[in-house]
Amino acid sequence: MSEKEKATTHPLSFGELSDEAQRRALRSYEPFTEWDWWDYTVEQWYSRMSEEYGIEGDDMEWDDDFSPWFNGKVESNEKFVNKVVPGLIEKSKSRYMQIEHGLDPNFWHDLYITFSHFRGRNPSSSSMVIDIEDGEDVSKEILGQIETNGGKMIVDELKQLGRDLRIEWDYMVSDEAAVEDFESNDTKFNPDGTFYQQ
DSSP: OOHHHHHHHSOBOGGGSOHHHHHHHHHHOOOOOOSOTTHHHHHHHHHHHHHHHOEEEEEEEEOTTOOEEEEEEESOHHHHHHHHSTTHHHHTTSHHHHHHHOOOTTTTTTOEEEEEEEOOSSGGGOEEEEEEESOTTSOHHHHHHHHHHHHHHHHHHHHHHHHHHHHHHHHHTSHHHHHHHHHHTTOOBOTTSSBOOO
16 A cells, blocks of 8 residues: 555544545534533523522523523512612611601511513513512512512523523534544544544
């Protein structure tokens, strides 16, 4: 066997393939996604929601377009109210707020705040609903601020999570990820770009 024949028949790395063979190798690439690839990103999101907003959640799901939704509840009313209506708890300590709005300084203690994400037949018809119980002694204006700001906040956070998941998925199935996988695992190919089998 000539040196030329040897060079074209021994197993090759991805970088040694011709352009056409590389394209064939990339078309044959199947990312390893049998594990729950999203776990880390979702866990980090939940952790941040707990640390910043006092929210605990579960039942995280998303559609094909990576529009996520979940159900949750507020475990730390103080943290949540301070985040979505900054300064409200501090203002409730003023005599004016107590008289004008009938706002008790401890109004936030007994609130029971939950989130429910209702899905419609298409993503545009979905909605996040905040339900606040045990708020009978709090004015509708104040509860409205908490609901409106809290709803917008969680929807914005979910949209960002969806974008992060989409970016992660797009990379996993990209040519760039395939080449990185081939190189890190020292994958070998036949000259035509098919995977080499020993």
